[in-house]
Amino acid sequence: MEPFITFKNVTKTYRMGEVDIHALSGVNFCVEKGEFAIVVGPSGAGKSTILNVLGGMDSCDGGTITVDGNLISDYNRKQLTAYRRSDIGFVFQFYNLVQNLTALENVELASEICKNPLDAAKTLDMVGLSERKGNFPAQLSGGEQQRVAIARALAKNPKLLLCDEPTGALDYQTGKTILKLLQDTCKETGMTVIVITHNQAITGMADRVIEVKNGLVSSMHINEHPVPVQTLEW
Numbered sequence: 379m380e381p382f383i384t385f386k387n388v389t390k391t392y393r394m395g396e397v398d399i400h401a402l403s404g405v406n407f408c409v410e411k412g413e414f415a416i417v418v419g420p421s422g423a424g425k426s427t428i429l430n431v432l433g434g435m436d437s438c439d440g441g442t443i444t445v446d447g448n449l450i451s452d453y454n455r456k457q458l459t460a461y462r463r464s465d466i467g468f469v470f471q472f473y474n475l476v477q478n479l480t481a482l483e484n485v486e487l488a489s490e491i492c493k494n495p496l497d498a499a500k501t502l503d504m505v506g507l508s509e510r511k512g513n514f515p516a517q518l519s520g521g522e523q524q525r526v527a528i529a530r531a532l533a534k535n536p537k538l539l540l541c542d543e544p545t546g547a548l549d550y551q552t553g554k555t556i557l558k559l560l561q562d563t564c565k566e567t568g569m570t571v572i573v574i575t576h577n578q579a580i581t582g583m584a585d586r587v588i589e590v591k592n593g594l595v596s597s598m599h600i601n602e603h604p605v606p607v608q609t610l611e612w
């Protein structure tokens with residue numbers, strides 16, 4: 379059977395005036411359904427570009443990307459919009475919450491636009507924020523705001539949760555609790571979760587580790603025994 383996600387020889391070049399920047403130079407990897415996968419690599423390696431083309435926020439120039447049996451690299455703009463809206467949950471480094479909406483309203487906003495949403499209040503319960511539903515983002519800590527962002531992504535009931543440096547703006551301990559939440563969510567709901575990071579030290583918690591260097595996957599391995607994030611130090 380085909381893996382849940384497959385990248386085959388994926389290329390992406392950005393043109394900056396006269397200069398071509400080869401962000402992806404033939405990327406190959408796969409991820410199975412329900413896995414917690416980490417894409418790791420140094421700055422400029424191409425991690426965000428991988429996430430952008432996988433999440434339908436950008437298109438690749440060459441190669442093929444399949445997700446759940448669909449050839450998304452062939453999608454037109456309209457298909458990509460529908461795919462982003464209903465199939466993908468995004469979690470970003472800087473939360474991207476709407477400041478004049480409460481935590482609950484932020485989550486509802488996402489669930490209103492997709493086909494089979496989960497109950498907004500329940501997803502806030504899932505991330506441990508049931509007491510803070512009525513608070514505005516400015517009344518919440520960074521870690522709490524990231525929990526709202528995760529609830530917002532989960533409320534869409536997506537096929538795939540994509541997280542770009544989700545702990546990048548958080549302190550060490552709060553970062554760990556957010557990673558634990560993502561790992562637990564993956565295990566409890568069976569959702570496929572992909573986390574992008576430059577932090578090599580957290581790779582031990584992943585089911586699958588995809589290392590990216592200079593626009594290429596330099597290695598991919600499976601952890602037979604992923605460890606709880608609490609046991610990792612960096």
Ligand SMILES: Nc1ncnc2c1ncn2[C@@H]1O[C@H](COP(=O)(O)OP(=O)(O)OP(=O)(O)O)[C@@H](O)[C@H]1O
Pocket residue numbers: 392393394399400401419420421422423424425426427428576
């Ligand atoms: N929109 C763009 N226009 C031009 N060049 C871009 C664009 N987006 C990315 N690049 C370039 O493509 C390469 C890969 O960038 P990408 O953001 O994917 O790397 P990254 O591994 O996510 O890095 P970081 O960890 O610093 O975010 C870099 O050389 C970057 O400068």
